[in-house]
Amino acid sequence: MRKILNIIACSIVTLTILVSMFPIKVSHAKTQSKRKIVVFEESVDKVKKNNIIKKHGATKIKDIKAINAIVVNVSDVDNFESEESVRYVEDDVIVSIDDAIVYISGKVNDSDITSKTKKKDDTTPEEQEEVIPWGIKYVGAPEMWEITRGEGIKVAVIDTGIDVNHPDLGDNIKGGINTIINDNTYNDNNGHGTHVAGIIGATDNDIGVVGVAPEVDLYSVKALDSYGDGYVSDIIYGINWCIINDIDIINMSFGINENLIALHDVVKLASENGIIMIASSGNNYGGYSQYPAVFEEVVAVGAIDYSGNILGFSAINGVDVWAPGYNILST
Missing domain, CATH: 3.40.50.200 (Peptidase S8/S53 domain)
Structure with missing residues (x-):
């Protein structure tokens, strides 16, 4: 096989x-500054993740279980990087196909x-x-x-x-x-x-x-x-x-x-x-x-x-x- x-x-x-x-x-990418991917340490459970999201005034969009992440809309005062349970935070960039597409x-x-x-x-x-x-x-x-x-x-x-x-x-x-x-x-x-x-x-x-x-x-x-x-x-x-x-x-x-x-x-x-x-x-x-x-x-x-x-x-x-x-x- x-x-x-x-x-x-x-x-x-x-x-x-x-x-x-x-x-x-x-293709190109554009930054959507209000939308972030917050990736947590593997040991952080769902309850703790949701509490951290709430603490920073963010709105949850979806979970990505494979990398223990939550996609959020952030507030103007978020500071996820300060959390020990957070591995990293990245912009949720927009991937775009160019307008000049030629299909045969x-x-x-x-x-x-x-x-x-x-x-x-x-x-x-x-x-x-x-x-x-x-x-x-x-x-x-x-x-x-x-x-x-x-x-x-x-x-x-x-x-x-x-x-x-x-x-x-x-x-x-x-x-x-x-x-x-x-x-x-x-x-x-x-x-x-x-x-x-x-x-x-x-x-x-x-x-x-x-x-x-x-x-x-x-x-x-x-x-x-x-x-x-x-x-x-x-x-x-x-x-x-x-x-x-x-x-x-x-x-x-x-x-x-x-x-x-x-x-x-x-x-x-x-x-x-x-x-x-x-x-x-x-x-x-x-x-x-x-x-x-x-x-x-x-x-x-x-x-x-x-x-x-x-x-x-x-x-x-x-x-x-x-x-x-x-x-x-x-x-």
Whole structure:
């Protein structure tokens, strides 16, 4: 099972770049000064944590059990750092997907795909004849299908959600969570997460496209809203959820410049629990990879073109794997 998991992970590592690194986005973080992540010592129980929050006039938003933290709206006079029971306090920054997102999910050039049959223009997903995108073939996914098609592998997409009614995804979506409001309404109201999910696990059903692992179990972890924005605490909460629910692989097609201890703490815990994590290195034009891709527990992916040349918008430093990142067709 572990060998099969590694095979799937390696393919998803290379194919994740198809959406996370072709000119889709540049992520940045904005500080929300009134919203903080307060991380307590491991021995501090729930009652004591709540008393400390109340003492400092803060309002509790949510618990993150994996790192023994509480996300709060703080008052003007809070001083959590003075508490011996508090390990550290960090700003709950906002992770944003840039407005200039370019999805390739409609019409495509024949040169951009390897066809089982050619896709027709101006059709609904149900009417589109199935194609294998060029990047899927480039990384050798069809050959991998002789070994495994991803069955039994649980992959979580931490993003804007997944379209649960998409005809090329629905059968593979097995569950999820909305970490923004902490419920199970994890449908995509932006499109980015659905695009990522299609690259990973679009079904082989004679319509649309085929993903790298067409029989994988997809889990939608909606941590970004309809604008592509989300607090880093919601991403941390999503990773926490993945640990609890025995997810095998986590995909994170976003990045920030801040090296946040809380984010790294939960990433390390996920790694200790055997979860393979994949993240885009960032679209920063030859610069350094962003977080969480920088963390040693995470595989950082950079972008190449049809000829294997590094694309100009891709990060270069800190990249672990290079993969197709241009003219990407997905759901």
